[in-house]
Amino acid sequence: MTKNVISAMDVHMDKTIDALRKEFQKIRTGRASTALLDDVKIDYYGNPSPLSQVATLAVPEARTITIQPWEAKMIPIIEKAIMNANLGLTPANDGKVIRLNLPPLTEERRKDIVKQLKKMGEESKVALRNIRRDAIDDLKKLEKDKKISEDDLKRAEKEVQDHTDKHVAKVDEVVAHKEKEVMEV
Structure with a gap:
């Protein structure tokens, strides 16, 4: 018992x-991690979806996260969601990929x-x-x-x-x- x-x-x-x-x-440390974006929700055709379900997330360098949306028209929506998430990160895109550079703390x-x-x-x-x-x-x-x-x-x-x-x-x-x-x- x-x-x-x-x-x-x-x-x-x-x-x-x-x-x-x-x-x-x-929690943001000096190095990039896709876990930082776990709580970011994207309005995907009227449904709030996790970012990982509408794009491919990667960490190519220690201080950079790349987000490659499966649909190019999602880029502005993803950027807006990241800005609204108050992560202290500014997204930059080249038309295909969004890059998040983490500044040193x-x-x-x-x-x-x-x-x-x-x-x-x-x-x-x-x-x-x-x-x-x-x-x-x-x-x-x-x-x-x-x-x-x-x-x-x-x-x-x-x-x-x-x-x-x-x-x-x-x-x-x-x-x-x-x-x-x-x-x-």
């Missing part, structure tokens, strides 16, 4: 860390991004602690319903805390890795 609660908690905690990693991919901007990363890391840790609290509540309910003994409850609570500590350490690791990437010149 306690194993079910702990494994469900582990799954939730892993999803929290995966969500943090996905959010970090969207200033030291001040890097420090702001690191603050943002740490804040996101803290929010993830809060989420992990909430998941831990819910798991412990579930365990206490099992004990109250006489499905596990008090000793089993204490052992399971310790195991829950151990798993939580491991996941908090993973969050710290993910934040440190992204911070290193951002501060790299």
Whole structure:
């Protein structure tokens, strides 16, 4: 019984860390990544569609993203969507391909991004602690319903805390890795 609660908690905690990693991919660092454009939606014949479904995205150089629309008439629509997305990038096109050049980050901007990363890391840790609290509540309910003994409850609570500590350490690791990437010149 306690194993079910702990494994469900582990799954939730892993999803929290995966969500943090996905959010970090969207944060602009010194190098180009097509993940920056994941949230850009294009009005494609009246349907809001992800940019990756109307064009080919590529990173030919460290600071450049190219967008090759499947239809040339989509270029102005894609450029407008990128401008409206507030990415701080200005699209340039040659009639066939849109290029996004990522300017190098200033030291001040890097420090702001690191603050943002740490804040996101803290929010993830809060989420992990909430998941831990819910798991412990579930365990206490099992004990109250006489499905596990008090000793089993204490052992399971310790195991829950151990798993939580491991996941908090993973969050710290993910934040440190992204911070290193951002501060790299």
